[in-house]
Amino acid sequence: MNIDFSAEELAFQGEVSAFLAAELPSDIRDKAANNIELTKENFVSWQKILAKKGWAATNWPVEFGGTGWTPTQKYIFDNECAKVGAPEAIAFGLKMVAPVIYTYGNDEQKQRFLPDILASNVWWCQGYSEPNAGSDLASLKTTAVRDGDDFVVNGTKTWTTLGQHADWIFCLVRTGAAEVKNQNAISFLLIDMKTPGITLSPIYLLDGSPEVNEVHFDNVRVPAKNLIGEEGKGWTYAKVLLTHERTNIAGVAKSKKRLQDLKEKAMQTSDGLSGANAMLSDNFAWQQKIAELEIELLALEYTELKTLADVSTGQAPGPESSILKIKGTEIQQSIDMLNVELAGYYALPFVRDQFVDGFEGVAIGPDQAAGSAPTYFNNRKATIYGGSNEIQTNIICKAVLGL
Amino acid sequence: MDFSFSEEQQMLQQSVSKFISQDYDWDSRQALSKSATGFSAANWQLFAELGWLSIPFKEDDGGFGGSAVDLIVTMQEFGKGLLVEPFLANTILAGTVISEAGSSEQKSALLTPLMEGSLQLAFAYAEPQSRYELANVQCSAVINGDEIVLNGHKSVVLNGAAAEKILVSVRTSGESCDREGISLIWVEASAAGVRRECYASVDGQRAADIWFDDVVLPASNLLGSAGEAIDVIEMTIDRAALAICAEAVGAMEMSLTKTVEYSKIRKQFKVTLSSFQALQHRMANMFIELAQAKSILLMAAMEMDSLNGRAPKALSAAKSRIGKAARLVGEESIQIHGGIGVTDELDVGHYFKRLTAMQFLFGSTDHHTARFAAS
Known part of the structure; x- marks a missing residue:
């Protein structure tokens, strides 16, 4: 040690x-x-x-x-x-689909896909959730029916983050009986976004950004050689991918930086409550919240380091990845709210274009303040995506405690 | 960075774990706790033979050069068995004071028999008015030539009942909360003018309030330089705080395990408690608290071993976080057990009591949160 x-x-x-x-x-x-x-x-x-x-x-x-x-x-x-x-x-290629390809793909697939992911020649997006399959992911309905050398794909995927940029999508599709909720009927398929029959419609989130999309598949013909591993084993592969996704979601390094920024900004932000020259950083209630968050983050940092040490010995991240996901996102959201508190009145103005490249108007409020509330609103997603925090809790109950 | 335990640490862990699981069953623990002395002299001798009483001390002093990581490995296992033997009070608190402040003669006289298991000591540092402020010392010692005259009242001295000699923090100069002017002395528990009120503590251990009334002792009973003891005292209390954090992690682990096991056999509404999601999620939350507690404990121990100056802040982070976890795990264990959890008969309530005591020894959760924020 x-x-x-x-x-x-x-x-x-x-x-x-x-x-x-x-x-x-x-x-x-x-x-x-x-x-x-x-x-x-x-x-x-x-x-x-x-x-x-x-x-x-x-x-x-x-x-x-x-x-x-x-x-x-x-x-x-x-x-x-x-x-x-x-x-x-961007995690979808490098951190999500790539581990599935190099773990379960065949040699031809590894040679075909991995170099372009490594070089960022291809932008990937994720086709997991569906309008009626959110936390209950295994109830997905998008079908892939074998027809000669192709699968014919029909259905709708949703919450596809930055799908508007994507060249390829990795999808969970149902290749078995449609009526049965059966995890053994799910397969893992790679689909070129330029294939005829695919359309994309943006979904605007609470911060006004079209960050996610619905992706519609209408008789989309996908070569069977784009199937990863065995037909019907997609759920197994997806679960491995999800443990990687959860580990990525923790975002410890970024939260450390944001918390440090918050502390510095609070030293320059006046707090009328405790006297004319008092700063927010002197406010006891503020200090208490910051200290508790810093301590929680410190604990999580070492939970993550221990998990990484396990992964380095060849294990996929275990149920600990659920702790990282739960605690990491809770901390992020606490920091989001503290940024709003720091902004005070300037949490209110909402000039959407201010956050988009090339804005030439008058920026309202301090930089940090203007984005604080939209970020807080948008990032309520963090405890929902990647398997909601309640789903993570279920995983701990089942996989760790045997309940 | 390296997160692996050494071979020696793994062996130590296995050896303590084996003792707790095979030779420290619940009924014997309860019998010891209720016995006249409150612990087993035979166990204490066994610990000495196994070398456990030498773990925290430098090799130069005849110890195993024990690191903070060695210490937490040991204490976590002790925590699982709710050990009543005074390892924390005698070996960690008193032992660290002697090891850090004592001369070689004093180490031969006090530390060597402590490691051999033949001497019971206590460290009296808290006073009725001091709470967690270690420099708030009113107990006075007047050094007069070859003599020291001691007066004052020390409160809640752990192992104060069994102690044959007592280490005392005293003021030899300055005002009540000055950092300068605090000294360390040792006094025979049987000396004229020493009065003890001994009692059991809520967690089944023993302590005492001790009054000193014109107690005369030789000037050679001063440890270290007069007036300069505060750093050693703070370092000692931080080390004890780390030890009790580790003990709490072990106790939480057992409390969670027992609660999960019970939920799988106890039936209500014709199904086991474990089938209710309201209870499942509470237990998962306990598991997360335990995982976070383990992580921050390891961090603090490693910071302490690195001698990089970050130890006090790291320790406060750990004490704050583990105190919070201990409260949640202790209380939830009782809640999930239901009525049986509040009976004296079942062990889970006794884990709860120790986990509660842990939150208020060596600085409360809030005290350490504030110390973390201020440093």
């Missing part, structure tokens, strides 16, 4: 920090600092810079182009990126 970084780890930290200082484009850095939404090009160009350095796939095995980092190196990398506001990798 040793909590300190070794000389090699300290050197690595220096290397990451120097790389970020030199390579993170200033326009992306500025957008992060000013709450401006990143464009597809922003995400892709940053991911390509990382790929060129060989740092795109921090969670992959080395044989497919992963970094081969230790858990501590991943921890250092995530923390350094969060400190400077470097965009997080």
Whole structure:
């Protein structure tokens, strides 16, 4: 047991920090600092810079182009990126479908898909939820019926995050009897978004952004060679993917950075309650909330580090990933609300265009304040997606406590 | 960074775990708790033979060079058995004071017999008015040539009943809350002018309030330099706080396990309690609290071993978080058991009591949250 970084780890930290200082484009850095939404090009160009350095796939095995980092190196990398506001990798390709492909795909599929994911040539999105299959994911109804060398896909997927940017979608489809709710009738299929019969309609969220979509499939012909693993085993693969997704959702490094920002902003924000020159950071109730959150986050940081250490020995993240998901999202949402509290009156103005690239009007309120309420509203999703926190609790009951 | 336990640590864990699960059954524990001395002298001797009483001490002092991680490994297992032997009070509290402040003669006289299991000690630091402020010391010691004259009242001295010698924090100069002017001395429990009121504590252990009335002792009973003891006292209490955090993690683990097991056999409305989602989610929440408690305990122990100066803040984070978890797990265990949970007969209520005591020893949950925020 040793909590300190070794000389090699300290050197690595220096290397990451120097790389970020030199390579993170200033326009992306500025957008992060000013709450401006990143464009597809922003995400892709940053991911390509990382790929060129060989740092795109921090969670992959080395044989497919992963970094081969230790858990501590991943921890250092995530923390350094969060400190400077470097965009997080869009998880759908690198962190979600790729582990399924390199674990369950055949050689042809690995060669066909993994290099383009690694190089960010292809943007992936997720086709899991359906209008009538949310938390009860296994009740999904989208069908894929074998016809010669193809599957013919019909149905609707929803909550497809950034599907408007996507080139490919990975889907859970029903290949068995439609009437039976049967997890053995679900298969994992990769679909080119340009295939005829696919249409996309945006869904606007509480912050006014078209972040998610409905994706409709109308007699979409998908080559059978795009099926991952065995027909009817999709649920097994999906569960593995979901443990990776939950681990990613925790967002510990980002929450640390946001909490640090909050503390600094509170020192510059007056709080009339306790005297003319008193700052919010002197308010006892505020201090108490910040301290409790920091302590919770510190505990979660070590829960995550221990989980990563287990994963590095070859295990898929276990039920601990449910703890990471529950606690990580609760902490994020607490920080969201503290940002709203910090903003005070300036939590109210809502000039949607202010957060979009190229806005040339008058920005209302301090940077942090303007986005605070929309972010809080939008991020209520965090305790719902990836399997709602109540579903995670059920998983702990079943998988850990045997209830 | 490295999150693996050494081979020695794994062996230590197995050895303590084996003792607790095989030789420390519930009925014997209860009998010991209710006995005249409150613990077993034979067990204490066994701990000495197994080397457990030497775990926290430097190799130079004849100890095993025990790290904070060794300490939490041991205490977690003790917590599972709700150990009544005074390891925390004698070995950790008194032992750390001697180890950190004592001269080599004092270590031979006090620490060596402590490790051999032949000496019971206590550390008297709290006073009725001090609560968790360690510099709030009014007990006075006047050093006069070869003599020290001691006066004052120390409260809730753990192991105060069994202790043959008592280590005392005293004021030798300055005002009540000054950090300077605090010293450490040791006094024979049998010395003239020492009066003890011994009692059981709510968690089945023993303690005492102790009054000193013109107690005269030799000046050689001073440990370390006069007036400069506050750092050692704070370090000792932080170490004891880490130890009790680890004990609480062990106790929570048992309390959760017993609650889950009970829910699977107890039937109401013709089905087991475990089939009700309202109860399932409460137990899952207890599991999450325990997981977070384990993580932050490990963090604090590793910070303590790294000697990087971050230990006090890390310890406060752990004490605050584990105190919160201990309250939830203790209370929920009772609630899920139902009526049987509030009976003296069942063990789960006794875990609850120890988990409650844990929250108020060495700084309460709120005290440590505030100390974390201020540092």
